[in-house]
Amino acid sequence: MEHSLYPGHSIKKRTAERAVRLLLTAVLLVSALKPLKVEAAGNYYSIFDAKFYASKYPDLAAAFGTNFSRLYNHYATIGVIEGRQPGPRFNPVYYKVNYPELAAAYGNNWQAYAQHYITTGRAEGRVAGYLLSEGKPEDYVEETGPNVIATPVAPNPAGYMTTTDQQDVQNVIDSAQPFLNGRNLAYHQAVVVPGSRMMTYYDGSIFCVGWKERRGAHLCTFTEVIVADGSQFRRKICDDTFGSRNYRFASQLAAQAGAVVASTSDFYMFRGVGTVVHDGVLYRFTPGLDTCYVTYDGDMLFSYAYQLNTREECEAFIAQNNVNFAMTFGPVIIDDGMARKISSYQLGEINGTYSRGSVGMLEPRHYLLMTMNYEYGGTGATLQAEIDAMSAYGCLKAYALDGGGTCEIMFGNTMYNRPDHNKERAVSDIIYFASYPLAQ
Numbered sequence: 350m351e352h353s354l355y356p357g358h359s360i361k362k363r364t365a366e367r368a369v370r371l372l373l374t375a376v377l378l379v380s381a382l383k384p385l386k387v388e389a390a391g392n393y394y395s396i397f398d399a400k401f402y403a404s405k406y407p408d409l410a411a412a413f414g415t416n417f418s419r420l421y422n423h424y425a426t427i428g429v430i431e432g433r434q435p436g437p438r439f440n441p442v443y444y445k446v447n448y449p450e451l452a453a454a455y456g457n458n459w460q461a462y463a464q465h466y467i468t469t470g471r472a473e474g475r476v477a478g479y480l481l482s483e484g485k486p487e488d489y490v491e492e493t494g495p496n497v498i499a500t501p502v503a504p505n506p507a508g509y510m511t512t513t514d515q516q517d518v519q520n521v522i523d524s525a526q527p528f529l530n531g532r533n534l535a536y537h538q539a540v541v542v543p544g545s546r547m548m549t550y551y552d553g554s555i556f557c558v559g560w561k562e563r564r565g566a567h568l569c570t571f572t573e574v575i576v577a578d579g580s581q582f583r584r585k586i587c588d589d590t591f592g593s594r595n596y597r598f599a600s601q602l603a604a605q606a607g608a609v610v611a612s613t614s615d616f617y618m619f620r621g622v623g624t625v626v627h628d629g630v631l632y633r634f635t636p637g638l639d640t641c642y643v644t645y646d647g648d649m650l651f652s653y654a655y656q657l658n659t660r661e662e663c664e665a666f667i668a669q670n671n672v673n674f675a676m677t678f679g680p681v682i683i684d685d686g687m688a689r690k691i692s693s694y695q696l697g698e699i700n701g702t703y704s705r706g707s708v709g710m711l712e713p714r715h716y717l718l719m720t721m722n723y724e725y726g727g728t729g730a731t732l733q734a735e736i737d738a739m740s741a742y743g744c745l746k747a748y749a750l751d752g753g754g755t756c757e758i759m760f761g762n763t764m765y766n767r768p769d770h771n772k773e774r775a776v777s778d779i780i781y782f783a784s785y786p787l788a789q
Contacts, residue, residue, distance in 0.1 A: 393425050394713050395467060395579075395646045398436035400531050405434060415533065417712040417745075432459035438478040439466055447481045468669065501581070501783035503607045504761055508552040508784075513544055518558060521549045525556050528577070535573050535717055535742040536560060542568070542725055548760045550609050554785040555581060557610045559758070559765055561725065564738050568727025570766035571742075572610055572718040572758050574782050579647020579714050581785055584614065584627065584674040586778045591625060591632040594618060596775035604762040608781035611759040612706060612718045615678040616751045618777035620696075623677030624663060631667055634660045638695060639679035641708075641748040642672045643780075649710045649746045651681045654695075676748065676780070682732070683709065683747035688740040691732060697749060702729030704769050706756030708780065709739050709747030716782070717742055720756045724767035 399417045402424060403410040409428075413419040424435050434440045441462045445452045448470075455461040466477050479486055510521060522534065528551070536558045541547065545561040559572040576582065585606040587593040596618070603611040617625050617633075624640045625633040636658050642650040650670055657663045666672070680694045691699060709717040719738060721730040730738075732749065739747040750756060754769040755776060764773065 393429060393435060393463060393467070394421070394648050395471075395644075396435050396439040396463065397421055397424055397713065399712065401436050402428070402433070415531065417533075421712075429460045429463050432457070435463075439463065440477060440479075443480050444470070444475070444477040447476055472671075500786075501583075501607055502786050504550065504609045504784050505552050508550045508609075509761065510549045512547055512549075515541060515547070518547050518549055518560075521551055522558070525551045528553060528556055529575065532575060532712070532715060534558070535571070535711060538742065539571070545725070546765075548572075548765060550760065552609075552784055554578075555609055555782060557760070557782070559610075559760060563725070563727070564734070564741075566728045567721050567730050567734055567738070568724045569738050570720045570722065570724070570758055572612075572760075572765065573711075574610055574716045574718065576647065576714050576716075576782055577785060580645050580673070581783045582643055582647045582716065582780070583783055584643070584676075584778060584780050585611075586617075586627060591627060592618070593777070596777055598773040598775055599757045599759055599779050600762040600764060600773060602776075602779045603759045603781060606779070606781050607783060608759065608761065608779070609784050610718070610761075611779045611781035612708065612720075612750065613755050613757045613776055614750055614778045614780045615676040616755050616776050616778065617677065619751070624675050625677070626667060626672055626675035629667065629671075629673060631660065631664050634663050635677065638677050639681045639748075640675055640677045641679070641681070642667070642670065642675045644671050645673045646671065647714055649708075649748065651684060651746070651748070653681065676750070678751045679749055680732075681747075682707065682736045682749050683739055683744045686743070686745050688736050691736075694732070697732060697752060699732035702731060703752050704754070704756050705730050705732070705735045705752040706750040706758075707735055707739050707747050708750060709742075709744035711742065711744055717744060717747075718758055720758055720766045722756070722766050722768060 399420045402420050403415060409420060409423060424433065432441050441459045444462045444466060451462065451465060479489055512518065539560050539562050542561045542563060548559040550557040554577045556575045557572060562569050562571060585602050587595050587597055599611060599613050615623060617623055622635045623638055624635050637654050639654055640652050644650065657666060678696055680691055682689055704722045707719045711717055721735060735749060754774045757768050757773065758765045
């Protein structure tokens with residue numbers, strides 16, 4: 350997609366407007382702008398398991414059912430203070446008993462134990478899921494440590510299915526129930542285009558389902574992904590080297606990466622701006638755009654334009670939040686379950702009608718990819734149409750990816766949506782989801 354900054358404005362007028370925006374941004378940063386997504390400030394996604402929380406506390410199950418957002422909000426605002434257990438690997442009482450020095454420092458401040466474990470204890474290998482004095486239970490599943498990620502395996506060709514029959518899809522969903530573990534699927538809300546191609550993949554470590562849906566004048570291609578481990582959410586750049594201009598088609602990058610499902614990303618080499626983080630290393634820093642950081646736990650964290658103003662601040666953010674990679678296109682379109690009202694943004698021609706792409710998170714390790722393309726008579730879309738489509742499925746977080754002729758979704762190395770001009774465009778990067786080896 351070609352992008353212009355405030356087209357039609359004179360340079361003098363644009364300079365004046367930029368000065369005003371910078372001044373307003375500075376004021377907002379001091380006063381009203383929402384804080385960065387730093388887990389020490391109250392982000393508990395990495396220790397929260399909604400199904401565990403509901404089953405452990407029947408009062409909450411009675412009040413909230415299996416609604417992830419409501420259960421999580423309860424824990425983040427009330428449960429963490431009360432000392433409730435958010436998931437199988439973090440029990441604040443066990444953590445207090447296991448480490449007397451923490452008990453001396455925090456007393457009965459249960460929130461402090463949770464924040465210590467997230468920001469420090471887990472990286473140190475501290476135990477919060479069982480009492481050290483009683484030994485590790487036989488059925489206890491160890492947590493993958495920060496930056497220690499399994500080596501992915503190639504997708505199993507037998508795991509893929511293409512069909513036009515929704516019963517076939519339901520059969521795959523039924524077979525995957527032990528893995529899905531009661532999760533609510535966005536697919537079950539879908540109104541699938543009759544006769545359109547649906548795709549699935551399941552192998553015990555990852556579940557994916559893709560479908561096509563009309564939303565007004567627009568044709569949306571969705572792909573829902575659930576993974577066993579957050580580090581299965583990955584990024585591939587050309588030649589695995591920052592700055593490489595040996596562009597490849599998304600299908601080629603997906604094949605090289607062994608991707609189960611992939612999407613084009615921010616096309617970071619197309620423009621000289623945007624923060625680039627790859628394998629935890631900051632290669633390029635730009636303060637003036639919304640950035641999506643993906644952690645080794647698979648969480649999506651955001652920084653808004655000018656929230657991080659120096660390279661040093663960005664590096665501290667990456668280290669504190671255990672960031673694996675980052676994408677800079679944007680804007681952030683959904684945050685904390687709330688759709689954002691966006692009147693202007695430097696990239697993406699937000700009021701124009703183009704093909705568009707997004708990535709969202711429905712809950713931890715549960716994602717939604719979307720493209721809006723000229724397919725089945727669909728038209729180009731504005732950013733607001735993109736926001737509406739992702740909001741309809743209840744995303745907790747969502748971020749706009751590069752659009753136009755760039756946006757594609759791949760199942761393996763097979764193109765699933767119809768890109769502009771019905772052909773691939775060579776790009777510098779993709780995001781993808783990998784298969785992991787199953788425990789023996």
